[in-house]
Amino acid sequence: MAIFKPYKMFYRVTDITPEFLHTNGIKGLALDADNTLSEHHSQIAYDGVEQWLRDMERAGIKLKMVSNARARRVVPFANKLGLTFTSTALKPLPFGFWRAAKSMGLKVKEIGAVGDxxxxxxxxxxxxxxxxxxxTPIKEEDGASFRLRRRLEKPLIKRYKEKSL
Ligand SMILES: [Mg+2]
Incomplete structure (x- = not known):
């Protein structure tokens, strides 16, 4: 299951620090939108996210929103947060992340992908x-496909936690 394995787990996106990124050679972040920066489909970022984004930029970290959601969800949210974006990114296909690295002028391995x-x-x-x-997603989504994915994720996440990434 190495293909699903996180490099590191955080409670909230705002727990990611410039120090962690510098130590791990990460110079840019590709940020998921739903359940990472805000609740599912919400245009209102979680508490502290806007300040965190500015702190990251001040620390020299390049940022881009890379979301599977459609433009009508992503565009207003990214604009509000002052982020460039890719919508309909088709994750888990790798292309959205490769494009993000290219647009940041960074190597692929210098990018961190944040998501839930x-x-x-x-x-x-x-x-x-x-x-x-x-x-960690704060609030779980409605709908059968989400419920199935969350149910399949749980034992894996538990195992990753036990190995304390
Ligand atoms: Mg998400």
Missing amino acids: QLFTDMMGANLAGVKPLLV
Whole structure:
């Protein structure tokens, strides 16, 4: 199951520090939107996210929103947060992350991919060769496909936690 494995797990995106990124050679972040920066489909970022984004930029970290959601969800949210973006990124395909690296002028291995899902964000990051950084979704989504994915994720996340990444 190495293909789903996070490089490091965080509780919230705002727990990722410039120090951690510098220590691990990460100069840019490809940020998932839903359940990473805000609740699913919400245009309102989680508490502290806007300040965290500015702190990251001040620390010289390049940022881009890379979301599987459609433009009508991603564009207003990215604009509000002052982020460039890729919508309909088709994670776990690696191309969105490769494009993000190219647009940041960074090597693939210098990118961290932050997201809440093993089967899209983490798998895509591993396939792309960027560093997968897992965060915990605060509120679970409705709908059968989400419920199935969350149920499949749980034992894996538990195992990764036991190995304390
Ligand atoms: Mg998500």
